[in-house]
Each structure stands twice: as C-alpha cells, then as structure tokens.
Amino acid sequence: MNLFTLFISAMLINNIILSKFIGMCPFMGVSTSMDSAVGMGLAVIFVVFCASVLSYGLYYAILAPLHLEYMKLICFILVIAAFVQFVELFIKKNSPSLYKSLGIYLPLITTNCAVLYVALDNITQEYTLLETIVNSIGVPAGFMLMLCIFSTIRERLRGNDVPEAFQGNPIAFIIAAIMALAFSSLAGLV
Amino acid sequence: MSEKKAKKQSLFTRLLVENPVFGLYLGICSALAITTNINNAIGMGIAVTIVLTLSNILVSSIRNLTPADIHIPVYIVIIATLVTIVGMVIQAYTPSLYSALGAFIDLIVVNCIILGRAEAFASMNPIGPSILDGLTMGCSYTMSILAMSFFRQILGTGMLSLSNPFTNAEIFSIRLIPEGFELPFFKEQFGAFITFACLAAAVSAFKANVEKKEKSAEL
Amino acid sequence: MKKLNHDSALYKAGLLGILCAVCGLLLSVANAITAPIIAENALATIKANLEEIYPGATFNDVTEQYIGKDETGLIDGIYEAEGKGYIFTLHGVGYNSNGFTFMVGFDNDGAISGYTALEQQETSGIGARAFEQEYSDQIKSLTSSDPIPLLSGATLTSTAVQKGIDAAKAIFNDLQGISYDPNAQAATPEPAKPQPLANEDYSSNNVTVEEISNDGKTGVYHCTAKGFEGTNEADVTIDLESGTITSIAVTAFNDTPGVGDTATTDAELARYSGKGLSDMIDSTTGASMTSRSLRAMAANALSLATGTELTPGTDSGASGSGIGAEDFSEREAGCVVYTNLDETAFVYSCKATGYQGVNKAYVTVDTTTGTVKSIEVTEFNDTPGVGDKATAAEELARYEGATLESTVNATTGASMTSASIRAMAAAALKMAAGN
Known part of the structure; x- marks a missing residue:
C-alpha cells in the first residue's frame, strides 16, 4: 500500500480517537490545556513508535517462528510496560527538564489503549516493517492532532455558559461528536 | 461519616454515582466502540465481568506475596493471561461475537477498570470482598454499556434484537421505529459520542441532585 | 521457617518468572483446546461460500x-x-x-x-x-x-x-499448464448501443401484439414480450396521426422484483411518451432485459399501428465511419468560434440537444491535425444522475485525439447526452476543417 496514503489514512481518515474510539481514557483527562496536550502528544508518538517496532520485531523474530502467536498479548503489553518504565528512568536521570514536561505522562501511557492497539494492528494487518513504521507514526500523530484541537476548544469553552449537567466531560464528548462528524466526511478519500 | 452516607444511599444510587463508565470515565473506549447493539454489549459485559472477577481473585490471593515495586507487571501478566484465554474461548465458541467485538477483546487488558480495581481494592482486601467487588463493578459496567447500546440500537436501526451468540439463532427482534424513520447516524461515531455525552450528563445531574439532597439533609 | 525476603531481587525475579511460566502453560493449554475449534469454524464459513460455486464437492x-x-x-x-x-x-x-x-x-x-x-x-x-x-x-x-x-x-x-x-x-x-497472454487487453465491451426502435433485433423476445381499440386517432395495443425470465405484458397507447406513443402501462410484470422493475417505474415508462419508430430509448441500467422487452412491445405496437415494417439489424447511424458520418440532425448541434489559444488551437463554444435539454460545451480543436484536444462541459441540462455519466471527466477524456473518422462509444445509460457531446465534437471538428 502506498506509504503516503497509509500515513494520511492512519492520521486523519481512520483517526484513532474520532474514528476508532481508542485512547479515549487519557484523552479526556489530558486535553484540558494546550501545554499538557503537546507534552502528552509527543510522549505518545515516541512511545507508540518505539513500542510498535519492538513488538513487531519480537513477534516476527521469536513468537511466529516458535508458533507462539497466542502469547502476543502478554508479550506486547510487557514490552510496552517495560519500555515505558525504562524510558521514564532514562529521562529522569539524564534530562530533568524533559522529565518535567514529558515524564509525568509516561506512566499514563502504559494503559493507553492506543499503544497496544497499534502494536496489535500492525500484526493483524500484516504490514511490512516500513508500513509498520509509517503506521506507528501516523496513528499517534493523529492522536496528538486531536489532543491539540480539543485542548484549544476546551480552553475556549471555559468562558462559556455550559449547562451544569454537561460541565466537564460530557460537553467534551459533544465536541468530539461534532468533530467526528466533520472528520467522517474524509471517508472514501483513499 | 462516609459509611453512614453509603448505608443511606440505596444500591441504585450507588451504582449510578460510582458508575465506572459514566461516573468515573473508565473503560470508555469499548463503551463507545462496540455498543451498536445489545448483543455486543451483553457479550462484552460478560467478558469484562469474568476477567475482572477472576483477576480480583488472583490478585487478592497473591497480594501478600507481591512486593510493591513489581506489582504492576505482575497484575498485567495475570490480566493479559485471563484476557487471552477469554478471547480464545470467545473465538472458538461464539465466532459471531468475536468478529463483532474485534480488537476490543484484546483491549480489555488495558481497560482501566480492571487494573484500577486490582490496584485499588483487590490488592488490599481478602478474596471474598474482592469477588463481590469484581462482580459489582462488572455488573455496573455491563448495565452502562447496555444502556448505551439500547439507545443506539433503537434510534440507529429502529429495531431491538437479541440473538444467541453460540448458535446465531435469533431470540427476539422487534421493530420500535417504523422503517425509514430511524436515525442511522446513531450507529456511527457521531451517535456514539452524543449518546455517551447525554447519558454522562444525566448521571452527572443525578449525582449533583443526590449531593444537594444529602447536604440539605445534613443541615 | 525463615520468612522469604520480599525485597530481594532474586525473589522478585523468581516470582515474575514463575508467574510467566504458569501463565504460559495455561495459555498453551487453552490454545490446544480452542485452536482446532477455531480452525474448523473458519473452514465452515468459507465452505458455505465455496459450495455456491461447486455444490456438494469435496x-x-x-x-x-x-x-x-x-x-x-x-x-x-x-x-x-x-x-x-x-x-x-x-x-x-x-x-x-x-x-x-x-x-x-x-x-x-x-x-x-x-x-x-x-x-x-x-x-x-x-x-x-x-x-x-x-x-x-x-x-x-x-x-x-x-x-x-x-x-x-x-x-x-x-x-x-x-x-x-x-x-x-x-x-x-x-x-x-494453460498458456495465455497475460498482457492481452479486453476489448472495451460494446455497451448495448441504443438503436432506433425499428432497428433493434427483438427475435428473442417472442413478442405478440393485439389491437384492442382503434378510433382512427388513438390506438391501444395489448402486447406481451419475454423479458429476463418471464413474460411481461403492457398496454401501449399510440397516437395514430403522429405515429408516436402516448403512454405505456405495464399490466403484468414477471421478471425479478427489485431488479427488473426499475425499468417499469412511472418515470422510466414516461420516457416512451412521444417516441416513434425512429427514436432511440435508453436501456435502464441494471434491468436491460426488462427494458428490452418494453422496447420490443413498443416497437411492435408502433409497427402494427403505423403499418411500418420493423427492420432489425440495420443500424441507422450509431456506428459507421466515425462521428463525422453520424446523423446528428436531431441534436441540432451548432458551434461558434469562442477564442483561439494559439495559431493552431481553437476553442469552439458549442451546443447540442441531449435527452431533454440543451447541453453546452467548449470544444478545443487542434486545427492542424483536426483532432479534439479537450471538451469542457459548461452547461448540462439533461437528467442529473443519469445523463451526467456521459459528462464525467473520464468519459470526456475519451474524446482527446478524436477526429471526424473516430468512433467514440456512447456512455451506457446516457446515450442521448453522449450523442449530444459527439454532435458538438463533430460540429467543432467540421468547423475547424472548414477554416
């Protein structure tokens, strides 16, 4: 599949938040301000990319040849947890400033459905290594895009007169609904 | 004081206020994605309840053996194993449910509810209460996604239908909205978000109401 | 007994190791039990499909x-x-x-x-x-x-x-071990070229016509014709003075419901009004057999009413030696010079009648080679969703390089609009040749 098409499809058309509903849990918590959105977004791109490539390697180098495909869920989630832990320690030690801006989001990412989903999807769709790389960057890029758009909208929303019942998360879901409608018009583009 | 409050609140109230999906916003990925019909909701709900209860049992039984700093990987391995087994069973015995739920069966592993309850409750309580907690949370989750599917299916397809996932035989199917008058966007992403938002707002309003009543009762 | 040191690295590693081993074991047991069932399910689903082609085969x-x-x-x-x-x-x-x-x-x-x-x-x-x-x-x-x-x-x-x-x-x-040419191109399938009612071959339709009433001005004819799988029946009302159809009413429909009956809707039947033996009527896409049966009934009724013999097989102009020779008299096509892009490329503003309206287009012609460079439709007044299939970019692209000797196939289901575009192209080319 054309790599550029794959990237656009992963980032915009089959956007992981608006089209696939994955990664919603941390999304609602972090999308309240632009700073945290950017921080979380970059952290997610980094983690998803590395974890997916690692999982891909693990699957095709070890699990598949030994016919242990059913172990992939355990192995992938352990790889992700270990990797996140390792990265957190590394950043904490070597770059306190980076840790201050990104590091606090790292533990959140372990249970982010998005990381596991991308790792599993690369296997299900039988992508080549190059396609895996493109997909693993495109999907979290879409996540970050949505985070930034959402945080801008929610920042603006603070001055608005939202009905009491809808304050907080429910109004965010209404925003998500409208955005999903807008982005669904991209379907059929590729 | 909080125990007194808890005793005062009826079971129904507690279920709504501490609702994992609409009250605490945990496990919303699956709540949005697979709630297009009540078949899927019941299937997913049962799967999550089973995993949750079993994981609570296992975590609770080894809680005294697990050192604090490796407890996350330990819980993850347990939950992942349970999810994989449940996934295999679903794939083998109810293939229609498996193809409907798709990737979300595997994503039960990262369902915040399960790891959350393991850490918050099961790791500190004996097996008995842990089982109860698992069942309660599981039922609460199932009720929530059933409510979502109920609205989405009726408004989106006009019909309410249930079929046996083991044999694909239809149990019942009734048309509530005449054909041509249903709102298909409820089957899609837009409808999922809107339904969720409305239900969440309803629960939020209910919560606020309960708190107001309690405050005025105290005064 | 000495209590195990929970904080030692060995303990932690040991615990994790044992846990993983136990889980791995459980999983392989579960896999062994469920994998064969899963494989069987997969084959069962595909088998149902395979049996569609070869029922009962192993x-x-x-x-x-x-x-x-x-x-x-x-x-x-x-x-x-x-x-x-x-x-x-x-x-x-x-x-x-x-x-x-x-x-x-x-x-x-x-x-x-x-x-x-x-x-x-x-x-x-x-x-x-x-x-x-x-x-x-x-x-x-x-x-x-x-x-x-x-x-x-x-x-x-x-x-x-x-x-x-x-x-x-x-x-x-x-x-x-079958040899074949992997690069052979299929001939573009000849879409059933719409022909005048009098010229189409209805021999496979087993048409019967019976005059029901005839008062000198209007005749009503009850016709039957074989469609896709059944025989359809219709009453054709004909204006005897003009030799054209006033209306068609389908009295019996025996083709596939949901498929063939798209040809018998009121809108489709209305297309027959005012048509005579020399007119062409488009087939309804996806219901070509039923359409053919309707045309067969209409043609035979007209033939009986006007006393004109049907002449199947003689194409009065849809094919022939190129669009230059095609008869576009009914299209009332005309062009005027609009501008010239350079010394050799001229743009003609043309119009021609399509199915129900006048379509307009700019036809760019290379006057040195006498070929069409491009056609840009500026006004489309035929049926949206039907005629505009002929004005789609891919269809217009087929005119590139066309000369008066070229044959350009009509777009299936939009023959009148296609004809109007061919007429405009031919008119522009003729005008360019005349310069």
Missing part, C-alpha cells in the same frame, strides 16, 4: 501450497474442488477504502465457473454493479485465458476485480 484447502506463487498479494485462499476445479478467494480495494472480498472459480478445463462477492461495501448503483448480474454474467462467459473486461461506470471497482482475477488466473494457468 474441498481441500491448498492455500499454503500455492500461495507462494502469488506475487500480487491479492489472493487470500486457494481451494481445490476435487475433480471439478479451483476456487480463489481474493480481496481488492475499489471506491470504498475498506475494500471488498470476492471469489472466482475455474473449472479444470479453464472455464470460469463462478464469480461472487463475499463482502463488499461499494456504492450501490455505481461500484456495486461490478458484482451484479450483468457484469457477473460477462465474466462467467470467459475462460482462464481471456482478458477480463472492465465495467464502464464502475471503473475503480472493476479494475480491482480485474487485477484479482488476473492474479488468480496466473496461478491457475500455471497449475493446469
């Missing part, structure tokens, strides 16, 4: 054996029907980015025995036509050495189908 899944030969990656599964042939399950991407899956079967002697969609979400009326009867029948009439034609109006989907079947052909022909 199937062997030979995918693993031969899939390595497939360079395209489009083949999902290869199944041998013992003693009968092979079935290939394939996937492709047409218009809908989710793609579709289909299967094609080859008899051992090479004839294509089956072609069906397994799962597709193409747009109905457009891409989905690639899985409907007309195209499906076309494919099933071919063999494994024939090139696969495309379907006009469903180019994206049929291209994906073509690629898939080509991939299957490659492996099948290799297996059976």
Whole structure:
C-alpha cells in the first residue's frame, strides 16, 4: 500500500480517537490545556513508535517462528510496560527538564489503549516493517492532532455558559461528536 | 461519616454515582466502540465481568506475596493471561461475537477498570470482598454499556434484537421505529459520542441532585 | 521457617518468572483446546461460500501450497474442488477504502465457473454493479485465458476485480499448464448501443401484439414480450396521426422484483411518451432485459399501428465511419468560434440537444491535425444522475485525439447526452476543417 496514503489514512481518515474510539481514557483527562496536550502528544508518538517496532520485531523474530502467536498479548503489553518504565528512568536521570514536561505522562501511557492497539494492528494487518513504521507514526500523530484541537476548544469553552449537567466531560464528548462528524466526511478519500 | 452516607444511599444510587463508565470515565473506549447493539454489549459485559472477577481473585490471593515495586507487571501478566484465554474461548465458541467485538477483546487488558480495581481494592482486601467487588463493578459496567447500546440500537436501526451468540439463532427482534424513520447516524461515531455525552450528563445531574439532597439533609 | 525476603531481587525475579511460566502453560493449554475449534469454524464459513460455486464437492484447502506463487498479494485462499476445479478467494480495494472480498472459480478445463462477492461495501448503483448480474454474467462467459473486461461506470471497482482475477488466473494457468497472454487487453465491451426502435433485433423476445381499440386517432395495443425470465405484458397507447406513443402501462410484470422493475417505474415508462419508430430509448441500467422487452412491445405496437415494417439489424447511424458520418440532425448541434489559444488551437463554444435539454460545451480543436484536444462541459441540462455519466471527466477524456473518422462509444445509460457531446465534437471538428 502506498506509504503516503497509509500515513494520511492512519492520521486523519481512520483517526484513532474520532474514528476508532481508542485512547479515549487519557484523552479526556489530558486535553484540558494546550501545554499538557503537546507534552502528552509527543510522549505518545515516541512511545507508540518505539513500542510498535519492538513488538513487531519480537513477534516476527521469536513468537511466529516458535508458533507462539497466542502469547502476543502478554508479550506486547510487557514490552510496552517495560519500555515505558525504562524510558521514564532514562529521562529522569539524564534530562530533568524533559522529565518535567514529558515524564509525568509516561506512566499514563502504559494503559493507553492506543499503544497496544497499534502494536496489535500492525500484526493483524500484516504490514511490512516500513508500513509498520509509517503506521506507528501516523496513528499517534493523529492522536496528538486531536489532543491539540480539543485542548484549544476546551480552553475556549471555559468562558462559556455550559449547562451544569454537561460541565466537564460530557460537553467534551459533544465536541468530539461534532468533530467526528466533520472528520467522517474524509471517508472514501483513499 | 462516609459509611453512614453509603448505608443511606440505596444500591441504585450507588451504582449510578460510582458508575465506572459514566461516573468515573473508565473503560470508555469499548463503551463507545462496540455498543451498536445489545448483543455486543451483553457479550462484552460478560467478558469484562469474568476477567475482572477472576483477576480480583488472583490478585487478592497473591497480594501478600507481591512486593510493591513489581506489582504492576505482575497484575498485567495475570490480566493479559485471563484476557487471552477469554478471547480464545470467545473465538472458538461464539465466532459471531468475536468478529463483532474485534480488537476490543484484546483491549480489555488495558481497560482501566480492571487494573484500577486490582490496584485499588483487590490488592488490599481478602478474596471474598474482592469477588463481590469484581462482580459489582462488572455488573455496573455491563448495565452502562447496555444502556448505551439500547439507545443506539433503537434510534440507529429502529429495531431491538437479541440473538444467541453460540448458535446465531435469533431470540427476539422487534421493530420500535417504523422503517425509514430511524436515525442511522446513531450507529456511527457521531451517535456514539452524543449518546455517551447525554447519558454522562444525566448521571452527572443525578449525582449533583443526590449531593444537594444529602447536604440539605445534613443541615 | 525463615520468612522469604520480599525485597530481594532474586525473589522478585523468581516470582515474575514463575508467574510467566504458569501463565504460559495455561495459555498453551487453552490454545490446544480452542485452536482446532477455531480452525474448523473458519473452514465452515468459507465452505458455505465455496459450495455456491461447486455444490456438494469435496474441498481441500491448498492455500499454503500455492500461495507462494502469488506475487500480487491479492489472493487470500486457494481451494481445490476435487475433480471439478479451483476456487480463489481474493480481496481488492475499489471506491470504498475498506475494500471488498470476492471469489472466482475455474473449472479444470479453464472455464470460469463462478464469480461472487463475499463482502463488499461499494456504492450501490455505481461500484456495486461490478458484482451484479450483468457484469457477473460477462465474466462467467470467459475462460482462464481471456482478458477480463472492465465495467464502464464502475471503473475503480472493476479494475480491482480485474487485477484479482488476473492474479488468480496466473496461478491457475500455471497449475493446469494453460498458456495465455497475460498482457492481452479486453476489448472495451460494446455497451448495448441504443438503436432506433425499428432497428433493434427483438427475435428473442417472442413478442405478440393485439389491437384492442382503434378510433382512427388513438390506438391501444395489448402486447406481451419475454423479458429476463418471464413474460411481461403492457398496454401501449399510440397516437395514430403522429405515429408516436402516448403512454405505456405495464399490466403484468414477471421478471425479478427489485431488479427488473426499475425499468417499469412511472418515470422510466414516461420516457416512451412521444417516441416513434425512429427514436432511440435508453436501456435502464441494471434491468436491460426488462427494458428490452418494453422496447420490443413498443416497437411492435408502433409497427402494427403505423403499418411500418420493423427492420432489425440495420443500424441507422450509431456506428459507421466515425462521428463525422453520424446523423446528428436531431441534436441540432451548432458551434461558434469562442477564442483561439494559439495559431493552431481553437476553442469552439458549442451546443447540442441531449435527452431533454440543451447541453453546452467548449470544444478545443487542434486545427492542424483536426483532432479534439479537450471538451469542457459548461452547461448540462439533461437528467442529473443519469445523463451526467456521459459528462464525467473520464468519459470526456475519451474524446482527446478524436477526429471526424473516430468512433467514440456512447456512455451506457446516457446515450442521448453522449450523442449530444459527439454532435458538438463533430460540429467543432467540421468547423475547424472548414477554416
């Protein structure tokens, strides 16, 4: 599949938040301000990319040849947890400033459905290594895009007169609904 | 004081206020994605309840053996194993449910509810209460996604239908909205978000109401 | 007993190790139990589909054996029907980015025995036509050495189908030792060229006509004609003075409901009003047999009413030696010079009557070679959704390089609009030649 098409499809058309509903849990918590959105977004791109490539390697180098495909869920989630832990320690030690801006989001990412989903999807769709790389960057890029758009909208929303019942998360879901409608018009583009 | 409050609140109230999906916003990925019909909701709900209860049992039984700093990987391995087994069973015995739920069966592993309850409750309580907690949370989750599917299916397809996932035989199917008058966007992403938002707002309003009543009762 | 030191690294590693080992064991047990059931389920689903092509046959899944030969990656599964042939399950991407899956079967002697969609979400009326009867029948009439034609109006989907079947052909022909030319192009299928009612061949329709009433001014004729599978009946009311149809009322419909009856809707029947024997009436897309039966009844009723003999087989102009020779008198086409881009390229502003309105276009002609460079439709007044198939970019692109001697096929289902565009092109070319 054309790599550029794959990237656009992963980032915009089959956007992981608006089209696939994955990664919603941390999304609602972090999308309240632009700073945290950017921080979380970059952290997610980094983690998803590395974890997916690692999982891909693990699957095709070890699990598949030994016919242990059913172990992939355990192995992938352990790889992700270990990797996140390792990265957190590394950043904490070597770059306190980076840790201050990104590091606090790292533990959140372990249970982010998005990381596991991308790792599993690369296997299900039988992508080549190059396609895996493109997909693993495109999907979290879409996540970050949505985070930034959402945080801008929610920042603006603070001055608005939202009905009491809808304050907080429910109004965010209404925003998500409208955005999903807008982005669904991209379907059929590729 | 909080125990007194808890005793005062009826079971129904507690279920709504501490609702994992609409009250605490945990496990919303699956709540949005697979709630297009009540078949899927019941299937997913049962799967999550089973995993949750079993994981609570296992975590609770080894809680005294697990050192604090490796407890996350330990819980993850347990939950992942349970999810994989449940996934295999679903794939083998109810293939229609498996193809409907798709990737979300595997994503039960990262369902915040399960790891959350393991850490918050099961790791500190004996097996008995842990089982109860698992069942309660599981039922609460199932009720929530059933409510979502109920609205989405009726408004989106006009019909309410249930079929046996083991044999694909239809149990019942009734048309509530005449054909041509249903709102298909409820089957899609837009409808999922809107339904969720409305239900969440309803629960939020209910919560606020309960708190107001309690405050005025105290005064 | 000495209490185990919970904080030692050895303990932690040990605990994790034992845990992983136990979990791994549990998983392999679960896998051993469920994997065979899962495999059986998968085969059962596909078997139901395979039986559509070769009912009752014994199937062997030979995918693993031969899939390595497939360079395209489009083949999902290869199944041998013992003693009968092979079935290939394939996937492709047409218009809908989710793609579709289909299967094609080859008899051992090479004839294509089956072609069906397994799962597709193409747009109905457009891409989905690639899985409907007309195209499906076309494919099933071919063999494994024939090139696969495309379907006009469903180019994206049929291209994906073509690629898939080509991939299957490659492996099948290799297996059976059939030689073929992988680069042969299918002749663009001649869409049933609309012909004047008097010229179409209705011999297969077994038409009967009976005059019911005739008062000198209006005649009513009860007709029957064979459609797709049944005999349809209609009452044709004819204005005897002008020799044209006033109305058609279908009294019995015995073709496929939901398919053939798209030709018998009020809107479709209204197209016959005012038409005589020399007029052409478009076939209704997807209901060509029923349409043909209607045309047969109309033609024969007109023939009886006006006393004119039908002359099947003589094409009065749709083909011939190019658009320069085609009779466009009814199109009332005309062009004026609009501008010239340079010394050789002239742009003509043309108009011509299509089906119900006047269409306008700019035709750019290279006057040195006498060829059309491009056509840009500026005003479209025929039926949206029907006639505008002929004004789509891909259809207009077929005029590039056309001369007065070129034949440009009409767009299926939009013959009148196509004719209007051909008329404009011919008029512009003639004007350029006259300069």
